[in-house]
Amino acid sequence: MSWIREGELNLIEKLSANILKAGPMPKHVAFIMDGNRRYARKRQVERQEGHTQGFDKLAETLRWCLNLSIHEVTVYAFSIENFKRSKDEVDGLMELAKQKFIRLLEEQDNLEKHGVCIRVLGDLTLLPLDLQQHIARAVVATRTHNKCFLNVCFAYTSRHEIANAVGEMAWGVEQGLIKSSDVSEALLSRCLYSSNSPNPDLLIRTSGEVRLSDFLLWQTSHSCLVFQSVLWPEYSFWNLCDAILQYQLNHRPLQKARDQHREGQALQQHEADRACLADLLQHHGNGKPLDAQRRQEALLNYTASREERVQDFLGALQHKRDSFLTDLTSQAALA
Amino acid sequence: MVHVYEFMWRVLHVLLHIHRTLITLFRIRLRNWNGQLWSRAIAALLVPIALSFPKQKKLVPAPGKRVGRRYRWGADGKSLEKLPDHIGLLIAEEEPRYTDIANLVVWCMAVGISYISVYDNHGVFRRNNSRLMEEILKQQQELLGLEGSKQHSVEFLSNGTDKQDHQVLSCQSVVKVLSPDDGKLRIVQAAQELCRAVEQMEKTAKDINVTVLDSLLRESKTTPDPDLVLKFGPVESTLGFLPWHIRLTEFISLPSHVDVSYEDLFSALQHYASCEQRLGK
Numbered sequence: 231m232s233w234i235r236e237g238e239l240n241l242i243e244k245l246s247a248n249i250l251k252a253g254p255m256p257k258h259v260a261f262i263m264d265g266n267r268r269y270a271r272k273r274q275v276e277r278q279e280g281h282t283q284g285f286d287k288l289a290e291t292l293r294w295c296l297n298l299s300i301h302e303v304t305v306y307a308f309s310i311e312n313f314k315r316s317k318d319e320v321d322g323l324m325e326l327a328k329q330k331f332i333r334l335l336e337e338q339d340n341l342e343k344h345g346v347c348i349r350v351l352g353d354l355t356l357l358p359l360d361l362q363q364h365i366a367r368a369v370v371a372t373r374t375h376n377k378c379f380l381n382v383c384f385a386y387t388s389r390h391e392i393a394n395a396v397g398e399m400a401w402g403v404e405q406g407l408i409k410s411s412d413v414s415e416a417l418l419s420r421c422l423y424s425s426n427s428p429n430p431d432l433l434i435r436t437s438g439e440v441r442l443s444d445f446l447l448w449q450t451s452h453s454c455l456v457f458q459s460v461l462w463p464e465y466s467f468w469n470l471c472d473a474i475l476q477y478q479l480n481h482r483p484l485q486k487a488r489d490q491h492r493e494g495q496a497l498q499q500h501e502a503d504r505a506c507l508a509d510l511l512q513h514h515g516n517g518k519p520l521d522a523q524r525r526q527e528a529l530l531n532y533t534a535s536r537e538e539r540v541q542d543f544l545g546a547l548q549h550k551r552d553s554f555l556t557d558l559t560s561q562a563a564l565a
Numbered sequence: 566m567v568h569v570y571e572f573m574w575r576v577l578h579v580l581l582h583i584h585r586t587l588i589t590l591f592r593i594r595l596r597n598w599n600g601q602l603w604s605r606a607i608a609a610l611l612v613p614i615a616l617s618f619p620k621q622k623k624l625v626p627a628p629g630k631r632v633g634r635r636y637r638w639g640a641d642g643k644s645l646e647k648l649p650d651h652i653g654l655l656i657a658e659e660e661p662r663y664t665d666i667a668n669l670v671v672w673c674m675a676v677g678i679s680y681i682s683v684y685d686n687h688g689v690f691r692r693n694n695s696r697l698m699e700e701i702l703k704q705q706q707e708l709l710g711l712e713g714s715k716q717h718s719v720e721f722l723s724n725g726t727d728k729q730d731h732q733v734l735s736c737q738s739v740v741k742v743l744s745p746d747d748g749k750l751r752i753v754q755a756a757q758e759l760c761r762a763v764e765q766m767e768k769t770a771k772d773i774n775v776t777v778l779d780s781l782l783r784e785s786k787t788t789p790d791p792d793l794v795l796k797f798g799p800v801e802s803t804l805g806f807l808p809w810h811i812r813l814t815e816f817i818s819l820p821s822h823v824d825v826s827y828e829d830l831f832s833a834l835q836h837y838a839s840c841e842q843r844l845g846k
Binding site: 248249250251252253309310311312313314315387388389390392393395396397398399400401403404409410411413414415418439440441442443444447448450451452453454455456457475476478479480483484487490491494498 | 567570571573574575577578581686687745748749750752753755756757759760761763764768769770771773774775777778779799800801802803804805806808809811812813814815816817840842844845846
């Protein structure tokens with residue numbers, strides 16, 4: 231398979247993998263694959279060659295992740311900021327992506343056998359139309375696979391993603407599907423491009439830079455961040471093991487922080503529901519104060535109806551997104 | 566076989582913990598010794614003892630005098646190629662020491678940083694806002710003296726309500742205390758505001774974009790996003806620190822804020838000065 235290198239770990243690697251797996255393992259790892267151009271300069275080859283080797287390294291890393299039972303990987307392939315690069319470089323990257331997606335579509339049987347689900351996160355409308363169509367075909371073809379998941383962030387920045395999610399919620403309000411009071415942290419998370427994935431447990435950035443560069447800012451607030459100085463095309467199995475070790479050392483405190491945050495969220499939601507109910511009773515009630523039991527019942531009813539509204543809205547949103555992709559694929563079929 | 570792996574995993578983690586503890590112990594011991602050479606020798610000894618993995622961007626603080634000379638702080642700031650406009654101090658430790666944090670804030674001010682944010686992920690600083698402010702003012706007197714305190718005035722911003730555009734004078738710094746509520750919750754509140762506007766037909770969904778959201782989340786028109794966050798403590802995470810604002814922020818880790826020295830802060834600033842931001846290009 232061109233996107234996932236075939237092969238198994240050697241004996242020492244297998245031994246180390248088994249030792250690591252005795253501890254807590256990340257289920258979802260995100261990579262900022264930085265350093266392709268510096269690698270090309272170092273090896274004195276063309277920039278484009280650096281990017282190609284970067285892709286090969288991605289295929290190898292996905293193989294290692296599968297060997298380590300990490301079934302979900304998200305990668306930062308192309309940022310909206312990268313459009314600022316020279317036309318040659320941008321065109322080269324678009325061409326590389328197109329070739330890789332075309333190859334992917336040729337290997338559909340293999341993808342089905344391994345149960346690989348490909349998702350592309352970002353504002354696809356910013357890409358050339360033919361690339362959009364290839365992406366749509368790949369995503370639709372692998373939609374139902376569920377053994378492992380690869381999320382490719384293409385034409386993506388986190389701020390755009392968050393603003394888009396807010397825009398979608400506003401669309402829901404416009405359509406009368408939800409109320410503005412239904413907006414919550416949980417709902418926003420479910421409107422992001424990454425809504426079908428759990429938050430990454432581990433975020434790895436290579437090439438020594440120590441910033442997030444507008445990648446998964448919302449989703450990684452309680453993830454383990456590991457910054458490694460190795461350039462992406464030189465990434466090794468041992469670098470990955472090192473990162474996982476860091477994750478294991480941070481596992482308990484991060485779990486605790488995450489649980490605390492979740493509790494706080496639940497409390498806030500409860501308070502918000504209470505406030506909305508009080509508002510409703512004030513405006514539509516008959517003026518008589520409710521006793522504790524009636525109040526509790528009313529609150530449960532309110533929460534249930536809010537959750538139903540939200541489910542319907544999310545269904546409509548998913549339908550909108552699916553239609554966008556299927557429209558692209560039918561366009562591609564006609565062309 | 567599984568039990569063998571489990572056993573080896575435990576051994577591995579015990580070794581790593583020993584490694585960490587030894588480094589911390591030696592760091593505390595060596596703080597009182599003025600020998601750079603000595604600390605390098607010990608560090609070199611430790612590395613082969615424990616399993617050595619490629620290091621992350623963690624700074625092992627140099628042992629040095631705790632209180633530097635105040636008149637050199639400003640000059641130090643000017644000597645750096647670039648200084649952050651806005652620095653975040655992320656305390657990821659269980660027991661905050663107010664005096665040490667106050668020291669850090671005062672040093673940042675003295676070096677010339679205009680905006681300083683202090684954050685912890687339990688909201689402790691927010692709840693003890695006044696105590697922290699008092700401590701900062703006290704340390705300002707102590708470290709900068711009366712003259713220095715007059716020169717470097719500090720403005721404390723409380724939560725959200727203070728949206729005036731203040732002029733940043735040559736030696737005025739703004740200190741803000743942040744908690745997790747300033748992160749995701751603030752974004753959700755902005756989203757609710759926008760959705761309410763849509764409900765009341767003042768806006769349409771298509772009007773919502775990054776710029777609109779950013780202007781709602783900006784403290785004031787002049788407050789920049791954090792350029793640098795210094796993280797104190799062993800946990801490798803942002804722990805909910807301002808998710809929207811940290812898209813281009815550099816993160817530098819320091820082992821602890823307890824007994825932190827000016828030299829620790831300054832070497833982090835030197836590291837920051839050497840970072841190159843390509844902004845996508």
